[in-house]
Amino acid sequence: MNFFLKIFKLxxxxxxxxxxxxxxxxxxxxxxxxxxxxxxxxNDDFNFLGMNFKNRLGTAAGLDKNGDFINSLGELGFGFLExxxxxxxxxxxxxxxxVFRAYEDQAIINRLGFNNKGIDYLVVNLxxxxxxxxxxxxxGANKSSKGTERINDYLICxxxxxxxxxxxxxxxxxxxxxxxRDLHNKDHxxxxxxxxxxxxxxxxxxxxxxxxxxxxxxxxxxxNIIELIEYSSIxxxxxxNTTIDKSYITNEKLRKIEGGLSxxxxxxxxxxxxxxxxxxxxxxxxxxxxxxxNKEDYQSKIDSGASLVQIYTGFIINxxxxxxxxxxx
Ligand SMILES: Cc1cc2nc3c(=O)[nH]c(=O)nc-3n(C[C@H](O)[C@H](O)[C@H](O)COP(=O)(O)O)c2cc1C
Numbered sequence: 001m002n003f004f005l006k007i008f009k010l011x012x013x014x015x016x017x018x019x020x021x022x023x024x025x026x027x028x029x030x031x032x033x034x035x036x037x038x039x040x041x042x043n044d045d046f047n048f049l050g051m052n053f054k055n056r057l058g059t060a061a062g063l064d065k066n067g068d069f070i071n072s073l074g075e076l077g078f079g080f081l082e083x084x085x086x087x088x089x090x091x092x093x094x095x096x097x098x099v100f101r102a103y104e105d106q107a108i109i110n111r112l113g114f115n116n117k118g119i120d121y122l123v124v125n126l127x128x129x130x131x132x133x134x135x136x137x138x139x140g141a142n143k144s145s146k147g148t149e150r151i152n153d154y155l156i157c158x159x160x161x162x163x164x165x166x167x168x169x170x171x172x173x174x175x176x177x178x179x180x181r182d183l184h185n186k187d188h189x190x191x192x193x194x195x196x197x198x199x200x201x202x203x204x205x206x207x208x209x210x211x212x213x214x215x216x217x218x219x220x221x222x223x224n225i226i227e228l229i230e231y232s233s234i235x236x237x238x239x240x241n242t243t244i245d246k247s248y249i250t251n252e253k254l255r256k257i258e259g260g261l262s263x264x265x266x267x268x269x270x271x272x273x274x275x276x277x278x279x280x281x282x283x284x285x286x287x288x289x290x291x292x293x294n295k296e297d298y299q300s301k302i303d304s305g306a307s308l309v310q311i312y313t314g315f316i317i318n319x320x321x322x323x324x325x326x327x328x329x
Contacts, residue, residue, distance in 0.1 A: 009103075012097065012099075013097075013099040013100065013101050013108070014096065014097070014098065014099045017099070017316070021064070021068070021069045021072075021073075024069060024072040024073070024320075025068070025069060025071075025072045027072070028071055028072035028075060033072055033075040033076065034075055044056060044079075044327075048285070048307050048308065049167070049208040049235055049236070049285060050206075050208070051080075051134050051166050051167065051208070052134070053079045053080055053133075053134055053308070054079050054133060055077075055078075055079035055327055056079055056302065056307070056308050056309055057078055057079050057298065057308075057309055057310075057311065057323065057326055057327055058078050058079055058080035058081055058082060058134075058136075058287075058308060058309070058310050058311075059073060059078055059080075059081045059082055059310060059311065059312065059315070060082060060289045060310035060311060060312040061082045061083070061084050061085055061138035061169060061171065061212070061310075061312075062084075062085065062110075062112070062138075062312060063312050063315070064081065064083050065083065065084060065085065065086065065115065065116045065117075066083070066086070066116055066117045066121055066122055066125065067083040067122045067125030067126055067129070067135075068125060070083065070125065070126075070129045070131050070135060071129060071130050071131050073131075074131030074132075074133055075131075076320050076323050077323045077324060077327060078133065078323060079133065079134070079308075080133055080134035080135065080136065080166075080308065081131070081133065081134070081135050081136070082135075082136040082137070082138055082169060082310060083122065083125075083126075083135060083136070083137055083138065084116070084122070084137050084138030084139060084140070084169070084171070085114050085116065085138045085139065085140040085171045085174065086116050086117075086118065086119050086122045086137065086138070086139055086140070086157060086161075087114055087116055087118065087119065087139075087140050087141060087142045087153060087157070088118065088119055088142060088153050088156040088157060088160075089118050089142050089144075090116060090117045090118035090121065091113075091114060091115065091116065091118075091142055091143060091144075092115055093112045093113040093114055093115025093116075093176075094111050094112060094113035094115075094176065098110060098111045098112050098113070098259070099111075099112065100254060100257050100259070102249055102250075102251060102254045102261075102263075103317070104250050104251060105248065105249055105250055105251075105263070105264060105265055106263050106264035106265075106293055106313070106314075106317055107248075107249065107261055107262060107263035107264055107265050107266070107313065108261075108262050108263055108313050108316065109246070109249075109254065109257050109259040109260065109261050109262075110176070110242070110259050110260055110262070111175075111176045111257075111258055111259030111260070112176060113143065113174075113176040113177060114140050114142075114143065114174065114176070114177055119139075119156070119157050119160045119161060120160070122137070122161065123160055123161055123164055126161070126164035126165065127164055134166045134167070135165060135166055136165060136166055136167040136168065136169055136210075137157075137161050137164075137165040137167075137168055137169070138168075138169040138171050138212065139153075139154055139157035139158060139161065139168060139169070139170060139171065140153070140154075140157075140171040140174065140177065140180070141153035141154065141177065141180065143177055143178070148191075150180075150183070151191060151192050151195050152195075154170055154192065154195075154196065155195060155196070155199045158196070158199055158200075158203070158205075158209075159199060159203055162203060162205040162207055163205075165207060166207060167207055167208040167209065167210060167235075168207060168208070168209045168210070169209075169210045169211075169212045169238055170192075170196070170209060170210065170211050170212065170234075171212045171241070172184060172189070172192070172211065172212065172213065172214075173212050173213050173214035173240065173241035174241060174242075174260070175214070175216075175241070175242060175243075175244045175259070175260040176259060176260060181214055181216075184213065184214065184217050184221050184225070185221070186224045186228070189224070189225065189228055190228055193228055193229065193232045193233070193234060196209065196232070196233050196234070197232055197233045200233040208235035208236065208285075209233055209234050209235055210234070210235060210236050210237060210238045210285075210287060211225065211229060211234050211236075211237050211238070212237075212238040212239075212240075212241055213225065213237055213238070213239050213240055213241065213273070214240060214241050214243075215239070215240035215241065215242075215243045215266065215269045215270045215273055215290060216243055216244055216245060217273075219276060222273065222276060222277060222280070223280065225237070226277065226280050226281050226284065230281075235285055236284060236285030236286055236287065237277060237284065237285070237286055237287070238286075238287040238289060238310070239270060239273045239274050239277060239286060239287070239288060239289070239290070239306075240266070240269075240270040240273050240289065240290050241260065241289075241290075242259075242260025242261055242262045242266065242290075243260065243261050243265075243266055243269060243270075244259075244260060244261070245261070245269075246261055248261065248265030248266075249261065249265065262290070262291070262312060262313040263291055263293070263313035263314070263317065264291050264293055264313075265291065266290040266291040266313075267290060267291025267292070267293070267297055267300075268291070269290070270288070270289065270290025270291060271288065271290070271291075271300055271301060271304050274286055274288050274301060274304040274305050274306050275304045275305065277305070278304060278305030282305075284305075285307060286305055286306045286307060287306060287307065287308045287309070287310060288301030288302070288304065288305075288306030288308070288309045288310070289301075289309065289310035289311070289312070291313070291314070292309060292310070292311045292314050292326075293313075293314040293317070293318065293322075294314070294318075294322070294325065294326065295325060295326045295328075297314070298311075298326045311326075
């Protein structure tokens with residue numbers, strides 16, 4: 001598996017990502033992924049919000065935006081996968097280059113802008129998946145949608161995908177779709193939640209719905225979120241997405257790059273959001289994500305109150321072997 005890692009480091013980041021995941025699919029089709037990935041030895045089966053997980057570590061949204069790699073990623077030992085972000089209509093995202101490595105800081109900056117093949121394409125992949133684990137779907141709004149059209153985009157995706165997903169994640173926190181983060185504000189979020197509540201009743205879905213939040217929000221905003229979701233169709237929070245604060249980056253040139261920062265520098269800030277939310281409401285269901293590079297980081301998310309943990313940058317930088325390293329006893 002180390003060869004994935006070497007390819008990643010030599011090529012432009014986005015190309016490396018595509019080649020590596022496609023190689024993983026080839027290995028999967030040849031029945032070889034199991035040979036390369038070490039068996040996960042932990043026995044951590046548990047039930048969370050009616051879903052059965054074989055362990056608490058999953059992929060974060062963005063790694064497999066279109067569900068093209070569900071079966072092969074599933075063989076690496078993850079307890080669950082989150083696919084997406086997907087939008088109603090396919091879109092290309094921002095112009096390239098739009099992914100940047102800051103390896104010195106074990107970090108990535110991205111401004112992809114929800115490049116994806118659209119909800120209908122993802123549904124086809126979800127329907128034909130062989131992977132038996134939990135698959136969550138992260139949904140978002142198209143860049144071209146304005147005002148209330150944005151809210152409608154979430155409703156369209158929810159309606160189209162709910163029968164084929166184990167849970168839904170409502171992404172209001174990507175920094176790369178202009179003004180999307182405004183949905184954290186009380187009035188906008190209230191409007192979004194009321195619309196989601198109505199759609200959930202209309203389509204009569206029982207699957208958990210999470211709100212994926214930004215790490216760049218104040219305590220006051222987090223307090224409002226806790227209050228607004230309490231009696232709603234939202235079952236919990238995924239904390240967090242990438243940060244727009246680049247002051248954590250050592251390299252001055254990289255600090256000026258526009259986009260969201262992920263990886264090691266994000267760990268403390270995103271874990272502090274989990275702790276804050278849990279302190280405010282001990283019954284809140286939380287999925288922790290941001291800066292998990294090793295077992296210790298994973299454990300700190302659990303200790304802060306997360307029931308599940310997701311990884312993206314740590315997987316890219318350390319390779320698939322990190323799954324085993326985190327989950328071994
Ligand atoms: C290249 C890249 C693309 C991402 N795309 C998405 C996305 O489409 N939707 C989303 O909710 N988060 C996306 N994220 C954010 C991750 O899901 C995660 O919240 C964030 O990277 C923090 O976790 P990490 O430090 O383990 O990477 C992306 C992150 C990266 C690095």
